[in-house]
Amino acid sequence: MQVSLPALKAFESAARLGSFKAAAAELSISPTAVSHHINKLEQRLSVTLFMRTARKVALTELGKELAAATSQGFQTIETAIEKIAVKDKQINVATTSSFAALVLIPALQEFYTQYPESNVNITSGESIEANNFTLPIRLGEIDKQSSADVIKLEQFNLFCSAHTAAQFNQTEQMTIYTTDWKNSSLPSVPLQAWLQLNGLQNKQIKVRRFDQELFGIQQSLLENAYVFCSRTLTQGYVKAGVLIELNTQAINSQLCYYIANKEKHFSRHNFMFIEWLDKLLTER
Template sequence: MQVSLPALKAFESAARLGSFKAAATELSISPTAVSHHINKLEQRLSVTLFVRTARKVVLTELGQELAAATSQGFQTIESALEKISAKEKQIDVATTSSFAALVLIPALQEFYAKFPESKVNITSGDGIEPNNFTLPIRLGEIDKQSSADVIKLEEFNLFCTAHTATQFNQTDRMTIYTTEWKNSALPKVPLDAWLKLNGLQNRDISVRYFDQELFGIQQSLVENAYVFCSNTLTQNYLTAGILTELNTQAISSQLCYYIANKEKHLSRHNFMFIEWLEKLL
C-alpha cells in the first residue's frame, strides 16, 4: 500500500508531540496542513488514528501501533542520513608509504586548519586495490597516465645534510642512496642520466638501493651520506633545514604522482582535498 510520506511525517510528529499545533511548528507548516495530511492518511487506511477533543488529540490503539512503527522508521532514516553525511566528510586516501610519511601526514595539520569539518584517513602501501570511494594517489609513468590525472611531475636531484654538502667536491669516494622500485614496471630512477648531466659519471661512487625513497632519505641522514631522490619527498626536510639540495642540476624523470580517474572521485570534500594537495605540491 502506498501512502504519502509527508502524511506519515505529519502523523509521526503529531503522535510524538501530542498536538497538531506543535507538529505544525516542528514541520514549519500550518496546523490546518497537519490536520489535512492526517485526515488523508486515515482515509487511505480506513481507520481512525486520533481521537480529537477540543483541547487535545489522543492516539487510538491503531494509532499507537502506527506511531511506534513510524517513529522507529524515521529514526532509522535519520541515523542512516547522519552516517552518510559523516562518511561524505571522510576522505579516504591510499598512497605509497613514502608519500604518506613525507608529504601527507606532516601537512595534515595545515589541512585541518582550513577544513576542520573533514577527516582524512590514510592507507599506505604499494599493493592497495583502488575503489570508487578512495583517492588513489600513486606513483606511475607519465606516458601511461591521463594528463588530467597527473598532480605532480617528478624531478630528481642529490640531497644531504648541510655539513655533508660542504664535502661534496673534497671527497674521493662517496656513497649515494637511491631507489630501485619494487614495482619493476616503473621507469628507473634517472641516476645515470643525472651523473652524466652534471659531469659526474667518472666519480668514484658507491650506489646503494632501497625499494622506497623514504628509507634512502633516512639512511643518508644516519650516515651523513647522499640521497638521490625526488624533490617532492624532500620539501619538508628542506624547509626544516634537515636536508639541503646540492648545487647540481636537477633532472626530469618519466615519473609522476597521479590520481587514477580523478574526475570520478570529485565529491565536495575530495575536491577540496585535491585542490589543497595540488597547491601543496
C-alpha cells in the same frame, strides 16, 4: 498501498508531540496543513487515527500502532543519514609509504586547521587496491596516466646534510643512495642521465639502493652521504634545514604522482582534500 510521505511525517510528528499545532511548528507548516495531511492519510487508509476534541487530540488504537511503526521508520532513516554524513567526513587515502611519511603526514595538521570537521585515514603500501571509497595516490609512469589524474610530475636531484654539501666539490669518491623500485614496471630513477647532465659521469661513485626513497633519505642522513631522490619527497626536510638540495641541475623523470580515476572520487570532503593536496604539491 502508496501513501504520501509528507502525510506520514505530519502524522508521526503530531502523534509524538500530541498536538497538530506543535507538529506544525516542528515541520514549519501551518496547523491547517498538518490537519489536511492527516485527514488525507485517514481517508487513504479508511481508518481514524486521532480522536479529536476541542482542546486536544488523542491517538486511537490503530493510530498508536501506526505511530510506533512510523517513529521507528523515521528514526532508522535519520540514523542512516547521520552515518552517511559521518562517512562523508572520513577521507580514506591509500598511498606509498614514502609519500605518506614524507609528504602527507607532516602536513596533515595544516589540513585539519583548514577543515577541522574532516578526518583523514592514511594507509600505506606499494600495492594499492582500488575501490570507490579510498583515494589512491600512486606513483606511476606519466605516459600511462590520464593528464586529468596527474597531481605532480617528478624531478630528481642530489640531496644531503649541510655538512656533507660543503664537501661535495672536494670529495674524490662519494656514496649515493637511490631507489630500485619494488614495482619493476616503473621507469628507473634517472641517476645516469642526471650524472651526464651535470658532467659527473666520470666521478668515483658508490651507488647503494633501497626499494623505497624514504630509506635512502634516512640512511644518507645517518652516514652523512648523498641521496638522489624526488624533490617532492625531500622538500619538507629542505624547508626544515635537515637536507640541502645541491646546486646541481635537477632532471625530469618519467614518473608522476596521480589519483587513479580522480573524478570518480569527488565527494564533498574528498574534493576539499584533493584541492588542498594540489596546493601542497604546487608549493613543493
